[in-house]
Amino acid sequence: MKTPADTGFAFPEWAYKPESSPGSRQIQLWHFILELLRKEEYHDVIAWQGDYGEFVIKDPDEVARLWGARKCKPQMNYDKLSRALRYYYNKRILHKTKGKRFTYKFNFNKLVLVNYPFIDMGSGRGVPQSAPPVPTGGTHFRFPPSTPSEVLSSSEELRSPGMFSSVARRMARGSVSDCSDGTSTNSELEEGVGADERGVGPERAFRGLLPPRLPHESLFRVYGGAPNPAGLPRPAPRVHPEPLSPFPVSPLPGPGGLLAPTLSPALSMTPTPHLPYTPSPSLSSPMMGSHFSFNPEDMKHYLQAHTQSVYNYHLSPRAFLHYPNIVIPQPHRPTLEKPATHHLHGPPLPLSHSLSQHPGGGEDGPQHPSPFKFKLQPPPLGRKQRDSGSSLAASASSSSSSQSSSFTGSGQITNSVLAAGPPKIKVEPISDIESEEEVEVTDISEEDELNHNDEDDGGDIFASTARRHHHHQLNNHHQANGNGSSPSTPLPPHSNHDDDPDDDEEVFKTPATPPIGSAALAFPLIGLKSEPGLATPISPGGTRCIPLKLRFKRRWSEDQKMEADGERDEAEDKKVRAEGEEDVESKPEEARRRGGEVENGGGRAGGGVILGLMLPPPPTQRRASSELQRATAQLSLENTGC
DNA sequence: TGCGGAAGCT
DNA sequence: AGCTTCCGCA
Numbered sequence: 001m002k003t004p005a006d007t008g009f010a011f012p013e014w015a016y017k018p019e020s021s022p023g024s025r026q027i028q029l030w031h032f033i034l035e036l037l038r039k040e041e042y043h044d045v046i047a048w049q050g051d052y053g054e055f056v057i058k059d060p061d062e063v064a065r066l067w068g069a070r071k072c073k074p075q076m077n078y079d080k081l082s083r084a085l086r087y088y089y090n091k092r093i094l095h096k097t098k099g100k101r102f103t104y105k106f107n108f109n110k111l112v113l114v115n116y117p118f119i120d121m122g123s124g125r126g127v128p129q130s131a132p133p134v135p136t137g138g139t140h141f142r143f144p145p146s147t148p149s150e151v152l153s154s155s156e157e158l159r160s161p162g163m164f165s166s167v168a169r170r171m172a173r174g175s176v177s178d179c180s181d182g183t184s185t186n187s188e189l190e191e192g193v194g195a196d197e198r199g200v201g202p203e204r205a206f207r208g209l210l211p212p213r214l215p216h217e218s219l220f221r222v223y224g225g226a227p228n229p230a231g232l233p234r235p236a237p238r239v240h241p242e243p244l245s246p247f248p249v250s251p252l253p254g255p256g257g258l259l260a261p262t263l264s265p266a267l268s269m270t271p272t273p274h275l276p277y278t279p280s281p282s283l284s285s286p287m288m289g290s291h292f293s294f295n296p297e298d299m300k301h302y303l304q305a306h307t308q309s310v311y312n313y314h315l316s317p318r319a320f321l322h323y324p325n326i327v328i329p330q331p332h333r334p335t336l337e338k339p340a341t342h343h344l345h346g347p348p349l350p351l352s353h354s355l356s357q358h359p360g361g362g363e364d365g366p367q368h369p370s371p372f373k374f375k376l377q378p379p380p381l382g383r384k385q386r387d388s389g390s391s392l393a394a395s396a397s398s399s400s401s402s403q404s405s406s407f408t409g410s411g412q413i414t415n416s417v418l419a420a421g422p423p424k425i426k427v428e429p430i431s432d433i434e435s436e437e438e439v440e441v442t443d444i445s446e447e448d449e450l451n452h453n454d455e456d457d458g459g460d461i462f463a464s465t466a467r468r469h470h471h472h473q474l475n476n477h478h479q480a481n482g483n484g485s486s487p488s489t490p491l492p493p494h495s496n497h498d499d500d501p502d503d504d505e506e507v508f509k510t511p512a513t514p515p516i517g518s519a520a521l522a523f524p525l526i527g528l529k530s531e532p533g534l535a536t537p538i539s540p541g542g543t544r545c546i547p548l549k550l551r552f553k554r555r556w557s558e559d560q561k562m563e564a565d566g567e568r569d570e571a572e573d574k575k576v577r578a579e580g581e582e583d584v585e586s587k588p589e590e591a592r593r594r595g596g597e598v599e600n601g602g603g604r605a606g607g608g609v610i611l612g613l614m615l616p617p618p619p620t621q622r623r624a625s626s627e628l629q630r631a632t633a634q635l636s637l638e639n640t641g642c
Numbered sequence: 643t644g645c646g647g648a649a650g651c652t
Numbered sequence: 653a654g655c656t657t658c659c660g661c662a
Contacts, residue, residue, distance in 0.1 A: 026655095029655075075656085086644080
C-alpha cells in the first residue's frame with residue numbers, strides 16, 4: 001500500500017533540519033521521529049498508527065537508543081526522550097494521544113503545513129504505516145500561517161527554507177552521523193534518506209533556490225516563485241516523480257480525490273464537489289491531481305489556480321495571503337474561465353514577480369533584487385515591548401480595538417487602522433499583526449474537525465479547545481447569522497466541537513489589517529515585512545494608492561461585518577490568556593498550564609506568536625475575511641511605496 | 643506512564 | 653533554541 005512515493009511514505013526531507021536553518025545545529029527530535037517513521041525498517045520500533053499523524057512508539061527503549069545514538073547521548077532513555085517529546089507539546093509540534101501508550105501525534109497542521117501548505121499529510125486513511133494516517137474526512141490542508149512564529153515559533157527550522165536543501169545535502173554528506181558510535185541506525189537512516197532525496201524530491205526544486213535562511217514568510221513566497229533560479233518561466237517539467245515527495249499521492253485518485261481538496265484550503269472550503277460552483281478547474285485537476293509537486297511550476301499554477309478559485313468564489317483571500325508571489329491576473333472578479341487555471345503551462349502570469357525575482361539560485365543571498373520588495377520580515381517584536389507598554393491596556397480593555405476590532409467595523413476600521421491606528425493602543429509592529437492574522441488563517445482545520453473527529457487530536461487539544469469553546473460557539477452563532485455573505489463557504493456546523501485540533505488555535509489570527517482591494521489580493525504579501533518601526537503597516541498611503549482596494553474593501557467589509565463581531569471576544573480571550581500571566585495564574589490548572597505554555601511560546605518566539613495565540617480559530621468565513629484583510633494589509637504595505 | 647518545572651549544556 | 657538531565661507529582 002505504500003504510497004507510490006517511495007518506500008514508505010516519505011516525509012519530506014525538509015522535515016529534517018537543514019544545516020542551513022538557523023537554529024538547527026543538529027537534527028531535531030521530531031525530524032528524527034519522522035525519519036524513523038518513514039523507514040520501514042523501524043516499523044517495529046515506531047510506526048504510524050491511528051490517524052492523521054498519530055504514531056506509536058512500539059519500542060520506546062529502542063527509539064531512545066536510536067535517538068541517543070544519533071545525538072551521541074548514550075545515556076538517552078525513553079524517559080528523557082519523552083521529556084523531549086513533551087517539550088514539543090508546547091510547541092504544538094506534537095501532542096500525546098491520550099489513553100494510548102507511547103502514542104503521540106504530530107501536529108501536521110502546524111508542522112508540515114506550515115511549511116508546505118500544499119502538502120497534504122494525510123493521504124489515505126488506511127494507509128499503511130508508512131504514511132501518516134489521514135484525517136478522516138478531510139483532507140484539507142490548511143494554510144500555513146503566514147507567520148511562522150506561531151506554531152513553530154520556536155522551531156524556525158521548519159520554516160526555514162534551508163530545510164529543503166539541507167536535508168539532501170546532509171544526506172549526501174553523510175554528515176548526520178556524527179557519533180563515534182555511528183550506530184548503524186544513523187547510517188541507515190541517512191542512507192535511505194539520502195538516496196531518496198537525491199532521487200527526486202520536490203524539495204529539490206527548492207534546493208539551492210532558497211536563500212540560506214529565509215524568514216518563514218519568505219518561504220511562502222518562495223513557493224511561488226523561487227523555483228527557478230535561472231529563468232523562471234521554465235515550462236518545466238512540472239511533474240516530478242517525487243518519490244519522496246512529501247505529498248503522498250492520494251490513495252484516492254478519484255475526482256473527489258483528496259488532493260484537490262487537500263491542496264487547496266480555499267477550495268476545501270468552497271467548491272468541492274458538492275458545491276454548485278464549479279471549482280476552478282485549475283485547482284481541482286491537474287496540478288494536484290496525481291502528482292502535485294513542489295515544482296515551482298506547479299506551485300505557481302497551483303497558487304494561481306487557487307487564487308483564482310478563491311477569488312471566484314469570493315472566498316477569502318487567505319490563500320493569497322500566504323502566497324505573496326501569486327498575482328491574480330485580474331483583480332476583478334474573474335469569471336470562471338480564467339486563464340490562470342491552466343495548470344501546466346498557464347500563461348505566464350504575473351505571479352512570477354517573486355519568482356522571477358528570485359534571481360539567483362536561492363542560496364545567494366540577496367533575495368530581493370526584485371521589484372517587489374521581498375523583504376523579509378523582521379522578527380516580531382518581543383512580547384516584552386507590548387507588555388511593557390500599552391499591551392496591558394490594550395489587551396485588557398480593548399483587545400478588540402487593536403486587531404480584532406477590525407472585524408467589527410471593517411470599513412471604518414480600515415481607516416482607523418490604516419490611517420491612525422488605534423490611538424490608545426500602541427500599534428504593534430506589523431509583525432504582530434501578521435501573527436494574528438495567521439492565526440485566523442489557519443483554520444481550515446476546523447473543517448477537518450468536522451469531517452473527522454476531534455478524537456484524533458488527542459486530548460491535549462481538547463483541553464485547549466475547551467477553553468475556547470465558548471468562543472467558538474459564539475462564532476458559530478455569528479456565522480449562522482452572517483453566513484449569508486459568502487455563498488461559497490458552507491460553514492458547517494462547527495459547533496460544539498472544538499475547533500481545531502491542534503493547531504489552529506494558535507495559528508491563525510485575525511489580522512487587524514483592513515481589507516484592501518482585490519488588487520491587493522493579487523499582490524503578494526510581500527509587503528508584509530514590517531519594519532519594526534512601523535506602527536501601521538498599512539499606511540494610509542497604501543490605501544490611497546489603490547482605489548480599487550477601497551472598493552473591495554467595502555465589499556468585503558460588508559461581509560466581514562457580519563462575521564466580525566464574534567471575533568473580538570475571542571480575541572480578547574486569547575489575548576488575555578496569552579498575555580496575562582496574571583490571568584493565567586488565576587485559572588485552573590489546566591488552563592494555567594496551557595496559558596503558560598502559550599506564553600512561553602510567545603515569549604520565546606519573540607512575539608511573533610503572540611497575537612496568534614489569541615484568536616480561536618474563527619469560522620471559515622471570518623477567516624476569510626480576516627485573510628482578506630490581511631492580504632490587503634500586506635498589500636498596502638507593499639504598496640505603501642506607492 | 644505521563645507530565646512539567648528547573649537547571650544545565652551546546 | 654532545543655534539548656538533556658533530574659526530579660517530584662499524579
